[in-house]
Amino acid sequence: MTTQAATSVKKEKEALFSRKNLKLLKDPLNDNNPVTVQVLGICSALAVTVQVKPSFYMCMGVLFVVAMGNVVISAIRNFIPNRVRIIAQLVVVAGLVTIVDQVLKAYAYDMSKKLSVFVGLIITNCIVMGRLEAFAMGNRVWPSLLDGIGNALGYSVILMIVATVREIFGSGTFWGIRLIPSSLYATESSAGYVNNGMMLLPPMALIIVGIIIWVQRGTNKKLIEKPE
Amino acid sequence: MHKILRNLFENKLGPLFHEGGKWHKFWPAYDAFYTFLFLPAEKSREGVHVHDAMNLKRLMSMVIIALIPPFLFGMYNTGYQHFLALGQPAGFWDCFTYGALKVLPIVVVSYAVGLGIEFAFCIIKGHPVSEGYLVSGLLIPLVLPADIPLWMVALAVAFAVIFGKEVFGGTGMNILNVALTARAFLFFAYPSYMSGNIWVSGVPAEVNARSGATLLAQAADAGFLGHFRAVNGVGYDNTFWSAFVGLIPGSIGETSALACLIGGFILVWTGVGSWRIIVSVFAGAYFTGLLYNLLGFNAYMQLPAHYHLVMGGLAFGAVYMATDPVSAAQTNKGKFVYGFLIGVMAVLIRVVNPAYPEGVMLAILLLNVLAPVIDYFVVQANVRRRLKRFKTAAHVQ
Numbered sequence: 001m002t003t004q005a006a007t008s009v010k011k012e013k014e015a016l017f018s019r020k021n022l023k024l025l026k027d028p029l030n031d032n033n034p035v036t037v038q039v040l041g042i043c044s045a046l047a048v049t050v051q052v053k054p055s056f057y058m059c060m061g062v063l064f065v066v067a068m069g070n071v072v073i074s075a076i077r078n079f080i081p082n083r084v085r086i087i088a089q090l091v092v093v094a095g096l097v098t099i100v101d102q103v104l105k106a107y108a109y110d111m112s113k114k115l116s117v118f119v120g121l122i123i124t125n126c127i128v129m130g131r132l133e134a135f136a137m138g139n140r141v142w143p144s145l146l147d148g149i150g151n152a153l154g155y156s157v158i159l160m161i162v163a164t165v166r167e168i169f170g171s172g173t174f175w176g177i178r179l180i181p182s183s184l185y186a187t188e189s190s191a192g193y194v195n196n197g198m199m200l201l202p203p204m205a206l207i208i209v210g211i212i213i214w215v216q217r218g219t220n221k222k223l224i225e226k227p228e
Numbered sequence: 229m230h231k232i233l234r235n236l237f238e239n240k241l242g243p244l245f246h247e248g249g250k251w252h253k254f255w256p257a258y259d260a261f262y263t264f265l266f267l268p269a270e271k272s273r274e275g276v277h278v279h280d281a282m283n284l285k286r287l288m289s290m291v292i293i294a295l296i297p298p299f300l301f302g303m304y305n306t307g308y309q310h311f312l313a314l315g316q317p318a319g320f321w322d323c324f325t326y327g328a329l330k331v332l333p334i335v336v337v338s339y340a341v342g343l344g345i346e347f348a349f350c351i352i353k354g355h356p357v358s359e360g361y362l363v364s365g366l367l368i369p370l371v372l373p374a375d376i377p378l379w380m381v382a383l384a385v386a387f388a389v390i391f392g393k394e395v396f397g398g399t400g401m402n403i404l405n406v407a408l409t410a411r412a413f414l415f416f417a418y419p420s421y422m423s424g425n426i427w428v429s430g431v432p433a434e435v436n437a438r439s440g441a442t443l444l445a446q447a448a449d450a451g452f453l454g455h456f457r458a459v460n461g462v463g464y465d466n467t468f469w470s471a472f473v474g475l476i477p478g479s480i481g482e483t484s485a486l487a488c489l490i491g492g493f494i495l496v497w498t499g500v501g502s503w504r505i506i507v508s509v510f511a512g513a514y515f516t517g518l519l520y521n522l523l524g525f526n527a528y529m530q531l532p533a534h535y536h537l538v539m540g541g542l543a544f545g546a547v548y549m550a551t552d553p554v555s556a557a558q559t560n561k562g563k564f565v566y567g568f569l570i571g572v573m574a575v576l577i578r579v580v581n582p583a584y585p586e587g588v589m590l591a592i593l594l595l596n597v598l599a600p601v602i603d604y605f606v607v608q609a610n611v612r613r614r615l616k617r618f619k620t621a622a623h624v625q
Contacts, residue, residue, distance in 0.1 A: 191377055198417035207391060214395070 170199030370481025512571020
């Protein structure tokens with residue numbers, strides 16, 4: 001972190017999308033995914049992923065909060081006294097979350113109802129505080145923005161995968177549109193397909209995240225641990 | 229036959245699978261079949277190795293033998309309940325054939341899917357195939373209702389073998405009982421197929437409506453009391469023995485406490501199952517049942533304590549599930565605690581939450597998770613005791 005800060009000071013003129021900056025954007029998508037590698041933000045991955053649509057709104061909310069939070073904190077990082085930095089960060093995050101909450105209430109009331117308390121709980125999302133502490137406090141505004149967007153996208157990728165699996169197998173729909181035709185379903189008298197009720201329960205989200213981690217660690221060479 | 233097989237395996241197929249052979253990748257599969265039929269080819273050659281005759285293969289075969297009584301009885305009872313609900317007179321063989329036709333496909337699916345996954349994992353990882361699934365594959369059908377769709381069985385088996393066992397490292401490493409993991413998966417994934425008015429096989433909806441009060445009562449009271457009311461009207465005075473023998477609706481193999489006890493005797497007599505666990509499960513359930521009788525706020529609490537021992541899956545769970553040597557507590561004192569708490573939790577869940585009549589399943593899974601903690605405290609207590617003894621001895625010197 002400190003070395004990153006030092007190098008960014010050294011190179012005053014740097015291309016906006018230099019390789020290093022792109023790495024900030026790309027790394028969290030796979031190699032350093034906040035959910036599957038750092039195992040942060042799991043609670044919301046379990047709570048809001050029953051359907052794709054609310055998860056998408058949740059991802060957008062987190063994207064806004066992490067990106068803007070990183071920008072604001074990075075901009076004022078030199079004025080924040082070190083001893084009260086957590087509270088300063090919290091104030092910024094809380095403000096941003098309140099904006100997201102109010103916007104959702106105004107323009108997407110259904111989603112706001114569905115996400116209920118979990119919008120407010122973005123404040124406690126470990127990814128938000130994690131990026132502020134680990135990156136924005138020591139880096140300039142532009143890299144911080146990229147880092148925030150990258151991490152929020154990494155979070156979103158996992159959430160959307162989990163939500164897609166859960167909605168298709170739990171309700172037979174995607175984004176509310178029926179995928180598995182209702183003629184295939186079992187009725188009182190005939191056998192047929194039945195929705196998997198376990199998909200609607202939070203434990204299954206955890207198991208799906210586990211499968212993603214399993215696949216990722218099996219395929220991504222950087223994550224394969226050396227046998228002891 | 230033996231010679232032909234041996235020749236086939238050792239001379240024809242063997243070289244293909246050995247080191248350097250064409251199919252060496254599939255060595256674990258070959259090895260599994262070979263050691264299943266014959267003695268292991270690899271023997272220790274040097275050093276001192278004292279082997280007990282009791283290896284995993286014999287242990288598992290013994291459990292299979294002990295499972296035969298509830299298995300056969302389950303097939304008979306499936307048919308018996310079917311013809312009873314339809315009001316048709318049927319002989320012993322009618323009942324047994326009907327049940328066998330219902331039960332055997334489930335067993336076939338369970339083994340095909342479970343062993344398929346197990347073999348695939350062993351080949352990928354290069355492990356030898358072990359016999360763990362032979363027992364799980366028979367246990368799973370016995371804890372399911374006879375009318376469960378076969379694709380659900382396949383899905384549950386796949387889930388249980390992969391997430392109950394293989395992710396933890398295969399046979400012997402699982403935290404949870406594999407068969408109960410499969411049942412729990414179905415219970416939460418497809419609740420309408422695992423609870424309510426589904427325990428009597430092959431009864432169409434219109435027959436349910438025609439037979440009136442009894443089955444309606446069962447539908448309204450889907451708990452385990454419903455089983456009794458459905459079969460025997462309102463009261464449950466003379467049903468203790470029918471429940472003990474097992475002529476009540478329920479999962480295929482779990483209804484008969486008698487068959488489970490016969491299996492339990494086989495397990496205890498051969499030293500495979502732990503009598504400590506079996507006895508303490510029954511003790512825990514009886515004790516909790518008595519405690520609720522003293523409270524007696526509602527019909528569930530007033531149910532005589534000894535009924536808890538013969539109803540639902542308690543006997544089956546105590547004998548075959550709780551004694552699973554992998555997921556149970558390992559220390560002798562721990563086994564008493566583990567079994568007792570299973571009994572307590574099973575009756576607690578049954579009585580306090582009638583939505584989960586199968587409290588036994590949840591109780592055993594919960595205690596599977598807690599078993600290492602129980603063992604930890606038993607071992608620590610022993611360490612403390614010996615440390616104390618050592619210190620006082622040192623002090624005297």
